[in-house]
Amino acid sequence: MEQYERYAIYVAPPAESSLGRFGYGWMGFDPQSGKSLRLPDINGLSQEEILRARASQTKYGFHGTLKAPFRLNAETSVNDLQKAIVALCAQLQPFTLPGLKVSSLGSFLALVPLTRSLDLIDLAETCVQQLDKFRAPLTEAEMERRRAANLTPRQEMYLEAWGYPYVLDEFRFHLTLTGRLARLEREKFLALMEDAKAHIFQEPVPVSEICLYGDPGKDRKFRLLLRFPFGQAVSSSEKFTTPMPVKMI
Numbered sequence: 396m397e398q399y400e401r402y403a404i405y406v407a408p409p410a411e412s413s414l415g416r417f418g419y420g421w422m423g424f425d426p427q428s429g430k431s432l433r434l435p436d437i438n439g440l441s442q443e444e445i446l447r448a449r450a451s452q453t454k455y456g457f458h459g460t461l462k463a464p465f466r467l468n469a470e471t472s473v474n475d476l477q478k479a480i481v482a483l484c485a486q487l488q489p490f491t492l493p494g495l496k497v498s499s500l501g502s503f504l505a506l507v508p509l510t511r512s513l514d515l516i517d518l519a520e521t522c523v524q525q526l527d528k529f530r531a532p533l534t535e536a537e538m539e540r541r542r543a544a545n546l547t548p549r550q551e552m553y554l555e556a557w558g559y560p561y562v563l564d565e566f567r568f569h570l571t572l573t574g575r576l577a578r579l580e581r582e583k584f585l586a587l588m589e590d591a592k593a594h595i596f597q598e599p600v601p602v603s604e605i606c607l608y609g610d611p612g613k614d615r616k617f618r619l620l621l622r623f624p625f626g627q628a629v630s631s632s633e634k635f636t637t638p639m640p641v642k643m644i
Contacts (some may be wrong), residue, residue, distance in 0.1 A: 399609030399618075402476060402529075404522045405458035406568075407606045407619060414495075418457030418570060420508075422449060426456045426608065426619040428474050434515045436635050448504075448584060451574035456608075459570045461522040463559040464610055464617075465530040476529045480607060482539050483525055487625040489603035490514040495570070495596045497589045502576060504584055505569035506596060515568050515602065522605065523562045533558050549584040 408415035410425055417426050420432045434445055436607045467473065491514065495506040508515065533541075533554075543555050550560035561567070576584065589596070606625045 399473075399614035399620075400610070401610040402463040402473065403460065403464040403608045403610070403617070404526065405460055405606045405608050406482070406602060407456075407458045407608075407622075408600065413598060414573055414600060415457075417586055417592060421422070421445070421572065422453050422457045424453060424456060426458075426615055426617060429618065433591075435590045438588055439591075440584065446582075448573040448576060448580070452571050454614060455571070455618050456576075457570055458608070459568050459573035461605060462526055463521045463561075464608075465558055467529055468531040471529045477607065477621065478527070479526060479603070481530065482620075483521065484605065484623045484625050487521075489601060489625050491561060492600040492602060494598060495600060496593075497572070497585050497596065498569075499585060500567070500569060502581065503571065504573045504576065504581060504588070505571045507567070508600075510596070512568075516566065519566050519568065521573070522555055523559075527557060530558050557629050578594070607631045 406613060407426070408418060410416070410419060410427060417435055420435045421435060424430070425432055434442055437445070467476065470524055473593055485588070490512070492508050493511055494509045495505055495508055498507045538554065542551070545562070546554060546560050550565055553562050554560040557563075572588075573581075573584065604622045606619055607621045607623065609620050610617050
């Protein structure tokens with residue numbers, strides 16, 4: 396039996412970085428250590444306001460999605476998945492995002508890149524396509540939940556092909572900060588957060604690894620299982636273990 400119900404491929408900043416300290420604190424949880432964290436102070440926003448705004452996102456934590464959560468198919472194992480990620484990352488080269496900004500994406504807030512990054516777009520496309528053989532097909536109930544978002548015909552096509560509607564040319568990298576907010580509340584958060592934390596958000600963001608996350612189910616928080624560095628070859632005979640401890644490769 397696998398330890399986790401689903402797996403996901405994310406970009407997640409190191410916990411010791413300025414962005415990591417802010418983001419994991421904002422979500423109140425370090426996904427690698429499993430420890431609860433203190434909320435950041437933002438002038439003009441109370442702790443209660445922050446808790447309420449991010450409540451629906453704390454299960455997923457602070458990250459940028461490359462390949463959305465998926466169940467493993469019956470023919471593969473988490474060990475197979477990890478070896479495939481190692482092989483993929485051995486062919487990748489690090490790059491840097493010039494910085495981030497707080498932005499409204501529909502009715503929620505997220506951090507998005509200051510400029511469009513072709514490297515980031517290529518990375519997401521590579522993860523979606525090369526790791527899809529490990530994904531179990533969506534159930535009809537899962538499909539219907541996605542369709543409730545009033546998908547476009549292209550998004551519907553991607554949902555059926557890749558198990559997620561926002562991939563390839565529909566992909567927009569973001570690190571979610573809040574759930575749905577009313578317009579005035581959203582505008583308040585956006586202005587105050589950008590004013591208070593712009594010096595952190597605008598720092599360059601190195602992308603030199605991808606992360607494997609696990610969903611333990613039952614509304615428990617996603618955990619960061621492994622970080623896979625780019626350009627680092629690992630012997631194909633290396634054996635991973637399940638359940639996998641949280642560690643660095």
